[in-house]
Amino acid sequence: MTAQHWIEAFAASVREHAAGLADADRLAGDGDYGDNLTSAVQRAEKALQATKPDTPGGVLLAVSDGFLATGGTSGPLFGMWFRELGRSVGAELTTAGLAEGAARGAATVQRLGKAEVGHKTMVDAMVPAASALAAGGPLDEALDRAAAAALQGAESTKDLVARRGRASYVGEHAVGVVDPGARTVALFFAAGAQVTSA
Amino acid sequence: MTAQHWIEAFAASVREHAAGLADADRLAGDGDYGDNLTSAVQRAEKALQATKPDTPGGVLLAVSDGFLATGGTSGPLFGMWFRELGRSVGAELTTAGLAEGAARGAATVQRLGKAEVGHKTMVDAMVPAASALAAGGPLDEALDRAAAAALQGAESTKDLVARRGRASYVGEHAVGVVDPGARTVALFFAAGAQVTSA
Amino acid sequence: MTALFNEPAGFVAEALAGFARAHAGLIRYEPDPGYVVRANPAAKVALVSGGGSGHEPLHTGFVGAGMLDAAVPGAVFASPTAAQIRAAVRAADRGRGVLLVVKNYTGDVLNFSIAAELAAEDGIDVRTVLVADDLATDSADGPGRRGTAAVVAVEKIAGAAAEAGADLDAVADIATRVAASARTLALAFTACTAPGRDRPAFELGPDEIEFGVGIHGERGIEVRKAAPAAELVAQLAEPVVDALGLAAGEKVIALVNGLGATHGLELAVAHEELVSFLAARDIVVARALVGSYVTALDMKGCSITLVRAPAEFVDRWDAPVRTPALTW
Amino acid sequence: MTALFNEPAGFVAEALAGFARAHAGLIRYEPDPGYVVRANPAAKVALVSGGGSGHEPLHTGFVGAGMLDAAVPGAVFASPTAAQIRAAVRAADRGRGVLLVVKNYTGDVLNFSIAAELAAEDGIDVRTVLVADDLATDSADGPGRRGTAAVVAVEKIAGAAAEAGADLDAVADIATRVAASARTLALAFTACTAPGRDRPAFELGPDEIEFGVGIHGERGIEVRKAAPAAELVAQLAEPVVDALGLAAGEKVIALVNGLGATHGLELAVAHEELVSFLAARDIVVARALVGSYVTALDMKGCSITLVRAPAEFVDRWDAPVRTPALTW
Numbered sequence A, B: 001m002t003a004q005h006w007i008e009a010f011a012a013s014v015r016e017h018a019a020g021l022a023d024a025d026r027l028a029g030d031g032d033y034g035d036n037l038t039s040a041v042q043r044a045e046k047a048l049q050a051t052k053p054d055t056p057g058g059v060l061l062a063v064s065d066g067f068l069a070t071g072g073t074s075g076p077l078f079g080m081w082f083r084e085l086g087r088s089v090g091a092e093l094t095t096a097g098l099a100e101g102a103a104r105g106a107a108t109v110q111r112l113g114k115a116e117v118g119h120k121t122m123v124d125a126m127v128p129a130a131s132a133l134a135a136g137g138p139l140d141e142a143l144d145r146a147a148a149a150a151l152q153g154a155e156s157t158k159d160l161v162a163r164r165g166r167a168s169y170v171g172e173h174a175v176g177v178v179d180p181g182a183r184t185v186a187l188f189f190a191a192g193a194q195v196t197s198a
Numbered sequence C, D: 001m002t003a004l005f006n007e008p009a010g011f012v013a014e015a016l017a018g019f020a021r022a023h024a025g026l027i028r029y030e031p032d033p034g035y036v037v038r039a040n041p042a043a044k045v046a047l048v049s050g051g052g053s054g055h056e057p058l059h060t061g062f063v064g065a066g067m068l069d070a071a072v073p074g075a076v077f078a079s080p081t082a083a084q085i086r087a088a089v090r091a092a093d094r095g096r097g098v099l100l101v102v103k104n105y106t107g108d109v110l111n112f113s114i115a116a117e118l119a120a121e122d123g124i125d126v127r128t129v130l131v132a133d134d135l136a137t138d139s140a141d142g143p144g145r146r147g148t149a150a151v152v153a154v155e156k157i158a159g160a161a162a163e164a165g166a167d168l169d170a171v172a173d174i175a176t177r178v179a180a181s182a183r184t185l186a187l188a189f190t191a192c193t194a195p196g197r198d199r200p201a202f203e204l205g206p207d208e209i210e211f212g213v214g215i216h217g218e219r220g221i222e223v224r225k226a227a228p229a230a231e232l233v234a235q236l237a238e239p240v241v242d243a244l245g246l247a248a249g250e251k252v253i254a255l256v257n258g259l260g261a262t263h264g265l266e267l268a269v270a271h272e273e274l275v276s277f278l279a280a281r282d283i284v285v286a287r288a289l290v291g292s293y294v295t296a297l298d299m300k301g302c303s304i305t306l307v308r309a310p311a312e313f314v315d316r317w318d319a320p321v322r323t324p325a326l327t328w
């Protein structure tokens, strides 16, 4: 598989789930997550078309640029996360590179956003995904594991009261809602797993 | 008599009639004439105290300054009228000097305000008063005639529709009201007549 | 709503004291009889303007090198007295004569012309230029077009001529030509509320604008429907272009002026639309001034002024100016 | 009521285009990704600031010689993106490093700190100064004091240091000291209405003011009774004097800032009252800036900022500046 395919699959998945993600932010936030995410992905696709990067790292950096050019809280945080992924992956898509990038990315997001695991944010999916990748192994297996870990992390946010982001303003009302940022991380790894096993 | 006494008598007369003059401007104008006039007279008195002019012309010029320092339409027009009176009277209060000043004054007011006799303004009293003075004779007689002419001119405005000033905006509503500016001219000459004959 | 004041009666005097204090290096305020003069006068033809207050920064904000030598503020929306103007003329005169820049209102015309006569008697050479640019009041009878934002262009350009050493005739001449080359039209979204009053001078529905307003909070010539900026700008600019008979290829100086409560972003949008509107007619905006320069207290709205601009005007426009409200 | 616009979505971009067009000699606007830079860059430490739009002339009006090298505007009241900021930093950098001047809001802090990391990776030496001056938000927990009008003093003084050739450490140091020396408090008479909205963010009774407002149209900390200017100014100035611990004999730079729809005469009155208030405490206003510089669209109200001012700050304040909104 190529990073390009992965991003195409991710973009398709985002579009498919956009309405549900928007709803989640509406229930526990300010409702703009769906717009923020789809416009970030669209910008990423444009950047890819314009720059046609020839390494997987370059592809991920183009995605990073798409998110960094997007507002809200998720835009800049995902932008930095994809940036670390891109820089670590570099010229070749390997489990080791991805693992390193996911670890660095989660750390950067935590440093900037000051969220811990359990605060009901994207971090709740990023950290377990990074751990899953850190175990190594062939790329397809590693991505399967990362996708499963991220999904589980995302689902775990459902019963939490948020401690960061706008969801933290609504208190108990956020309980029962899966954090859309975390869900997006799961969609990303799921897209990778799907493309490698295809 | 001295010009100083004349102005004192005029000031007293203005204060006595202020309410009535204000009412007239309220009925056919914007209602500020009473304030404009009394504050002009007060400024004139202050100027007289401050500068203590030693000629009758100087006294009239101080009154001019009081009016010129006052707003509205009447302030600047009376200011210029008194100015011409003061310049023509000069060192000695004579019928000839007063006559010249009243003629020049009326002409200046007409040039600046563009009102003819019959337009229901101060001009309706200024012009006949100037004619009365122009006939010459001893000062006390001349002033008696000027006062009578000015009063008649002022009374003649009662039945007119105004063609200048704010009263012209109210059309027929001004009919029945004596123009307060013209009335003030009559008060001025009446004060002079009263002081000379006393 | 004019909200920051102590007593309505002392409002203007206190504001002028504060304004002069904030710009002490440039101007000085004489509270009695009430005028503002340059802190550092120059030996040249003097320019003196004035009028009712409530239009700030006009005229006090334009006192300084390259523009006015004195400004004479009356009470809010009321002419200054002849005595004030005369005192300002005396203070401003440097023996080269004085140009009075007068906006066309009955009270201003009366008091400035009286002051001009008094100043002439004081031995001062005085000329007057009347600014009458507002197309909303362009009718055959009546007192003629009101003087509004074009006065800024007159003061800037004639001020530059004076600063460059032109004599009184030449300064009066260029001022007259600028005034003759400029027309303005304005609209408002809300009226203003004078200090001490508890309601605006008039009310508009949410989808209404007042078209053809002046700068004293009075109603305009008609109520129109609110519309996108592009359309409103066209409604203002088209009659101005027509009145000046501007043809393709001509150059203008454009003033996009806020009436008091209009945000800078809005004026910038109006400017962008004005430039497009004119470009479509092949009219070139040689220079532009975009901001709130001639206000009606906190009225929300804007005016558009175009000045047909030969190279001579543009050069004078570009000359340095250093005043509280305009510096380049 | 923001009334002059075409569509809310395109409002800021069109306004910036118009603004840059009106000040073409001083600044240039890059619509993609959206920032404003000096037209004539200088070889020196660069200053870059930014934040949500709606506060104009802040920050775009302060781009030019002696102040900012670039400004990065977001949508109305929304942080610019890290990508915008990064692009502006790249455009502004002249190899001597870049100081980011950031007002303390969660979105701004996040995006500017990401941009700072990206710029560092681009090989650009970056420092950040956080401006957090608003006493209305001075509580122990929470995100800390908001950044408001003091940012103008930070940009002016640090900008002068950079223009004079100071290195990045020195520029960051003086910026930090100015920010630490400045506190602000604001009140409002009316709220603002964002483009496309049909009502103001909040309503007040005719005899009420909103005390402790910020610059995003949000409610303040309490509703108080309207009062004469002297009293309102004291209510703003006293906590500022106390927070800075200003003692008799000390000097300050005072900023009397309008929030958008406040008339110049009103701000001048407020300034006069502020000077009296401080004089009674033997505090000297060494320099003052009175005008609408940090606005909240068309909010009616004002803020008072005091900056404790050693001679070093006053000298930098006096240094020449040439930007669309500030020139001397």
Ligand SMILES: Nc1ncnc2c1ncn2[C@@H]1O[C@H](COP(=O)(O)OP(=O)(O)O)[C@@H](O)[C@H]1O
Residues within 6 Å of the ligand: A025, A029, A030, A031, A032, A033, A036, A071, A072, A073, A074, A075, A077, A109, A113, A114, A115, A120, A121, A122, A123, A164, A165, A166, A179, A180, A181, A182
């Ligand atoms: N401090 C934080 N650290 C990490 N992620 C966060 C933080 N705050 C919010 N998020 C993530 O951002 C998502 C919301 O993004 P978005 O709607 O773009 O932000 P905004 O709150 O600015 O509207 C949340 O679902 C959460 O995953």
Ligand SMILES: Nc1ncnc2c1ncn2[C@@H]1O[C@H](COP(=O)(O)OP(=O)(O)O)[C@@H](O)[C@H]1O
Residues within 6 Å of the ligand: B025, B029, B030, B031, B032, B033, B036, B071, B072, B073, B074, B075, B077, B109, B113, B114, B115, B120, B121, B122, B123, B164, B165, B166, B179, B180, B181, B182
């Ligand atoms: N054009 C004019 N020429 C001469 N006198 C005039 C003219 N217009 C008004 N007046 C005089 O001014 C008086 C009103 O003065 P005042 O109330 O001070 O003026 P305003 O209309 O400015 O309130 C009138 O009674 C009338 O005599």
Ligand SMILES: [Mg+2]
Residues within 6 Å of the ligand: A025, A029, A030, A031, A032, A033, A072, A166
């Ligand atoms: Mg959101």
Ligand SMILES: [Mg+2]
Residues within 6 Å of the ligand: A030, A032, A072, A073
């Ligand atoms: Mg949001």
Ligand SMILES: [Mg+2]
Residues within 6 Å of the ligand: B025, B029, B030, B031, B032, B033, B072, B166
């Ligand atoms: Mg009257």
Ligand SMILES: [Mg+2]
Residues within 6 Å of the ligand: B030, B032, B072, B073
């Ligand atoms: Mg009146």
